[in-house]
Amino acid sequence: MTGRLLIVAGIGLVLLGLLFPLLGHLPGDLRFGRGSVRVYLPLGSCILVSVLLSLVLSAVMWFWRR
Numbered sequence: 875m876t877g878r879l880l881i882v883a884g885i886g887l888v889l890l891g892l893l894f895p896l897l898g899h900l901p902g903d904l905r906f907g908r909g910s911v912r913v914y915l916p917l918g919s920c921i922l923v924s925v926l927l928s929l930v931l932s933a934v935m936w937f938w939r940r
Contacts, residue, residue, distance in 0.1 A: 886930070890923070 902918025 882934075894919075 900916075900918035900922065902921065904913075904915040904917060906913045906915075
């Protein structure tokens with residue numbers, strides 16, 4: 875059972891890694907810069923990823939209990 879969970883988690887991380895470049899410039903992502911210093915805070919992307927992961931994990935847990 876643990877092996878299956880690790881495989882599913884790994885596939886999910888790979889898919890998230892492939893999708894992350896598409897999420898790079900959402901509204902709510904903050905970028906600051908002065909001179910050679912640049913700071914990027916992906917707040918909008920983090921909120922979107924959090925909501926999607928919550929939905930996916932809720933669906934997985936719902937199917938697991940059935």
